[in-house]
Amino acid sequence: MLDADLKTQLKAYLERVTQPIEITASLDDSDKSREMQGLLQDIVSLSDKITLIEHRGGDERTPSFSINRPGGEIALRFAGIPMGHEFTSLVLALLQVGGHPSKLAQDVIEQVRHLDGDYRFETYFSLSCQNCPDVVQALNLMAVLNPKIRHVAIDGALFQDEVDRRQVMSVPTVFLNGETFAQGRMGVEEILARLDTGAVEREARKIDAKPAFDVLVVGGGPAGAAAAIYAARKGIVTGVAAERFGGQVLDTMGIENFISVQETEGPKLAAQLEQHVRQYEVDVMNLQRAEQLIPGELIEVKLASGASLKSRTVILSTGARWRQMHVPGENEYRNKGVAYCPHCDGPLFKGKRVAVIGGGNSGVEAAIDLAGIVAHVTLIEFDSQLRADEVLQRKLRSLPNVKVIVSAQTTEVLGDGQRVTGLVYKDRPSGDAHTVPLEGIFVQIGLLPNTEWLKGVVELSPRGEIIVDDRARPRSPASSRPATARPYRTSRSSSRWVKDPRPR
Ligand SMILES: Cc1cc2nc3c(=O)[nH]c(=O)nc-3n(C[C@H](O)[C@H](O)[C@H](O)COP(=O)(O)OP(=O)(O)OC[C@H]3O[C@@H](n4cnc5c(N)ncnc54)[C@H](O)[C@@H]3O)c2cc1C
Structure with a gap:
């Protein structure tokens, strides 16, 4: 499962483990279970401090595995195979459960240790999500520090039924005790600030x-x-x-x-x-x-x-921050089909129909990446031509499951109250309205300066940029x-x- 380079690196990291670690896996006959088993056996072979216990099923999610100390109270589990961006999360979880100290500031560690109550966190991630590891690592560490905190990190692409049932359309999405807790990148301090308002x-x-x-x-x-x-x-x-x-x-x-x-x-x-x-x-x-x-x-x-x-x-x-379309439905269906990060949320739309709004470099790159995952991509550009680099446009046009619509203004995001069901765009030359049925919309129309709070105090350009002297x-x-x-x-x-x- 792990190649020779990765094994060498991991072996070196695992030398920092000072306490025994017990990995308990819930497996079945699926390919993914076999893949997970291979990964876990590789890990065990790299350190004599790690043991592996295998069960047939035994957890509500299979395949999955927990990392604990023998007889310990740490409730930390991965449901899915933490490779890709999550491999670091796996390594850190092993080190921290194995007694290696984290770099978190001491006062923050104390704050986590003193949290009282029962916290059952579930984080949905995707392996290509860049924002997810921060959240997974923060909650894993919190689970290591405080036995009242339990955390399971779930690969949304592997547990698609669950993702659909819980209407997770953006990662990372975190549930606390069964209720939506937060979406997006967060570290320990942000999570603490949400849990402990006094802080x-x-x-x-x-x-x-x-x-x-x-x-x-x-x-x-x-x-x-x-x-x-x-x-x-x-x-x-x-x-x-x-x-x-x-x-x-x-x-x-x-x-x-x-x-x-x-x-x-x-x-x-x-x-x-x-x-x-x-x-x-x-x-x-x-x-x-x-x-x-x-x-x-x-x-x-x-x-x-x-x-x-x-x-x-x-x-x-x-x-600056991502620019929004400001059309009816966009805010209502944000994270329920309207997304701004194709790398993060793309895998949740596997086999579905999506649109990318914007034909600049980011929009065209997003459409190319998404075309490899989803069933169909409609790229909608306001201008009469795409503005992306020619090399990207050529690649885009070579893809069979992409349709490009130019001179089109998106006017509404449609939904059924729970999730996106389509969008409406106006064909600018004729003024005719068209509906595109789909499940996801990725907005890639540039950036907006974070200067609203400065209005009236400093001079701003019509685009909101601060005008400065020499x-x-x-x-x-x-x-x-x-x-x-x-x-x-x-x-x-x-x-x-x-x-x-x-x-x-
Ligand atoms: C997906 C992506 C990929 C990119 N890739 C590259 C690349 O490969 N190469 C490259 O050169 N550039 C890249 N960029 C652009 C690069 O990230 C930016 O040019 C750079 O981050 C701008 O730095 P900045 O400090 O001006 O602003 P920002 O990075 O936007 O930082 C703004 C800071 O201000 C804070 N802030 C905003 N409003 C407030 C407020 N009211 N009060 C307090 N704090 C506030 C923010 O939280 C943040 O800390 C990329 C950008 C994105 C989004």
């Missing part, structure tokens, strides 16, 4: 009490991380407030144009950005959404948690003067920081 208030109080920063960076993507590092290296008192540290790169597995790094994965890059930032004295405040900017000598940034931060200078680096300073909408307080800069003749003395 959000406690954090808000802590943030509120902080003294003013010299530089406050709002946004924790590559731009925010770079700004924070540059500021902190100059000795400036720097903070970063970010809704989701890492930003957009968290949503991609393949980055090949980061010069000097031939190839990396988004979540890996995001983790490295965070490590780099934390090497300096930067106060990183993750999971904090800014909602209001109040200019002044000390600029105030109000957060969604109710807390406020003050700073002499604010750097705005809030990046020193990257935004302007207030009413005047041509910079909206922020004067920035600081170093005096060349001394190491002190002085206010920028240049006339404006």
Whole structure:
């Protein structure tokens, strides 16, 4: 099952296991069971601390396997074969059950250990989903730390009936005690914030009490991380407030144009950005959404948690997010057939009919990828021609199960109250409305700047981008003067920081 390279790597990892591990598998005669059995036997052969117990059935989901300590109370199970993006989740689960410490901050570990109650989590993932491993790994770790937390990670493509019955149309989807808990990428801190609402208030109080920063960076993507590092290296008192540290790169597995790094994965890059930032004295405040900017000598940034931060200078680096179609039905059927991540959610539409909205590079790439999984793809483009690179268009046209419709404006998402059943588009030249019956819609129409919260405070372009001067300073909408307080800069003749003395 595992090739020689993977075995060598895994063997090296498993040397860190300090406590015995017991894997208990629920198997039957299916091919997938045999595949799982092969994987588990390979794992057992790599460490004398791991034993395998095989049962015929024995769990509500077969094939599946649990990882525990002999006689232990850890309730951690994989229903499906955790290869692809989930292989790391399997390795981490083995290490953590085997006594290897996690890198989670000690105060967060304590918070997990002190959670009281009964938490039965079920996570639906797909093997091609880039957002799923974070959630699977977070909940696995929580299950290792606290026996009151149980977690099963379920491959939606393998348990298709279950996915249909529970109407899971987007991964990762997490159920807690049988009820929908959350969808999308989450780490331990986000899960804790949802479980323990007191934690959000406690954090808000802590943030509120902080003294003013010299530089406050709002946004924790590559731009925010770079700004924070540059500021902190100059000795400036720097903070970063970010809704989701890492930003957009968290949503991609393949980055090949980061010069000097031939190839990396988004979540890996995001983790490295965070490590780099934390090497300096930067106060990183993750999971904090800014909602209001109040200019002044000390600029105030109000957060969604109710807390406020003050700073002499604010750097705005809030990046962008997927653009929505804003048509009736889109929000109602989000995650019930309307999706934005083809890699993540594509496998849930195996054998079904889907549409991709948008004929740029992302839309055409999505259509090509989906065509290999689903029964049929309809690509809908507003313009009279596709805008994707020619090489992609050629590939798209070579696929037998793709139909391209141009000059078409999607006007409505149709559904039966539970899930998407089709879409309506207007043929722009004739104005005629057409209905396409389908089960999934992947929206790929570009990105939107995260600047709504700055409206009226700084000047924005009609597309919502911040208009800046030649020193990257935004302007207030009413005047041509910079909206922020004067920035600081170093005096060349001394190491002190002085206010920028240049006339404006
Ligand atoms: C699927 C995908 C694949 C990509 N692949 C590549 C690639 O291969 N190569 C490449 O060069 N680029 C790629 N990109 C583009 C690249 O990720 C972006 O150019 C880059 O992330 C932009 O960095 P940023 O810091 O400006 O903004 P972002 O990454 O968007 O980060 C914005 C930050 O601001 C935070 N934020 C937003 N609003 C608020 C608020 N109100 N309060 C607090 N925080 C807020 C966000 O949570 C986030 O931390 C890809 C993007 C995507 C989505």
